[in-house]
Amino acid sequence: MKTKMFLTIVCVLITLKTLAQNTPFDFVIKGKVTGQQTGNLYLFGAGGRIGDEIKIPFNDGEFKYKGNSPFLYTGIVTIDDFEYLHEIVIEPGEIILDVKIDSVNKKYDIISGKYNLELQQVNIEYLNFVKPHLDKLYSESRPEADKELIRNTLDQFVYQLVINNWDNYAGVYFFNRYEQIKLFTEKEKSEFIKNQTDPLLRQSSEFRELTSKWIKERDSLNLLNHTSFNFKLPNNKGEIIEFNDIAKGKVTFVEKSDS
Numbered sequence: 001m002k003t004k005m006f007l008t009i010v011c012v013l014i015t016l017k018t019l020a021q022n023t024p025f026d027f028v029i030k031g032k033v034t035g036q037q038t039g040n041l042y043l044f045g046a047g048g049r050i051g052d053e054i055k056i057p058f059n060d061g062e063f064k065y066k067g068n069s070p071f072l073y074t075g076i077v078t079i080d081d082f083e084y085l086h087e088i089v090i091e092p093g094e095i096i097l098d099v100k101i102d103s104v105n106k107k108y109d110i111i112s113g114k115y116n117l118e119l120q121q122v123n124i125e126y127l128n129f130v131k132p133h134l135d136k137l138y139s140e141s142r143p144e145a146d147k148e149l150i151r152n153t154l155d156q157f158v159y160q161l162v163i164n165n166w167d168n169y170a171g172v173y174f175f176n177r178y179e180q181i182k183l184f185t186e187k188e189k190s191e192f193i194k195n196q197t198d199p200l201l202r203q204s205s206e207f208r209e210l211t212s213k214w215i216k217e218r219d220s221l222n223l224l225n226h227t228s229f230n231f232k233l234p235n236n237k238g239e240i241i242e243f244n245d246i247a248k249g250k251v252t253f254v255e256k257s258d259s
Contacts, residue, residue: 022070022203025092029056030064031111033079035101037061043088044076072115072204074173079106087123089115089169092200115169115201122161122170129157159183166192169201176210189214 029043041056041063056065069090078085079099086108088095096111110116136142137150158178165171175184175192193211196202235241 023199024068024070025200026066026068027090027092028064028066028094029077029088029097030094031062031097031099033058033061033063033099033101036079039080041065041099042078042080042082044078045073071208072169072200072206074119074206077108084108087119089113089119091115118165118168118170119173122165122174126158126161126174130154155181155183162192167196167198169204169206172196172201172204172206172210176206176213179210179213186217189217 029041033039033041038059039057041058043054043056043065045052054065054067056063067090073090075088075090076085077088077097079101084106088097088110091113093113095113095116098109098111100107100109110120133150133154137147137154155178158174159181162171162175162178162184165174171192179189193207193214196207201207
């Protein structure tokens with residue numbers, strides 16, 4: 001029995017260590033530009049800082065760049081004038097882009113790349129839903145009560161978007177950017193992070209940033225002279241209770257339990 005338990009612990013530790021290690025990979029960004037024969041495509045890293053970009057020249061409307069990265073991350077590509085930016089996932093293998101330029105705008109389409117296609121599909125869904133709501137939200141003539149309903153609608157949409165993409169790059173991407181939405185419970189955040197099994201996804205900058213935020217929130221509980229984050233959990237009747245509702249104006253100790 002002790003031997004079996006020991007082997008189980010060793011296997012878990014080996015798995016966690018493997019997931020924590022970086023696995024550098026080679027990648028290729030290539031594609032075609034329609035509407036402009038020569039110029040430069042610029043790739044910005046995870047920080048997106050001017051001066052850190054990689055210049056990728058294109059001639060006769062074609063470009064190709066070979067690189068290496070220690071982890072998955074969301075970068076940005078743009079052409080010459082930096083006016084139109086497009087997010088791209090740096091991932092192993094070929095990332096094929098199709099860029100169309102006309103007098104009005106520049107359009108980027110991802111042709112291949114597993115994580116890129118996941119993010120592109122969900123991003124299109126997100127933008128199609130959000131754009132008309134943002135027009136209403138920023139209308140000066142719209143009452144504040146209506147704007148609050150719109151904010152709630154957008155939060156609910158993003159929440160469902162993450163739930164629908166629980167196990168892919170798009171889910172991690174949107175959860176990392178909108179984890180502050182009150183609809184996400186502490187339990188959901190914990191399960192989302194613990195249940196990601198794709199090693200490359202766990203090593204991504206998006207996942208690591210999300211995990212860092214979660215750990216900071218989790219460890220903020222029960223610190224003296226410190227206001228805890230507001231979280232939600234069901235009580236023994238199945239009703240969702242907010243921490244702020246029961247702790248307001250009181251010193252409150254939260255007992256952590258896996259039961």
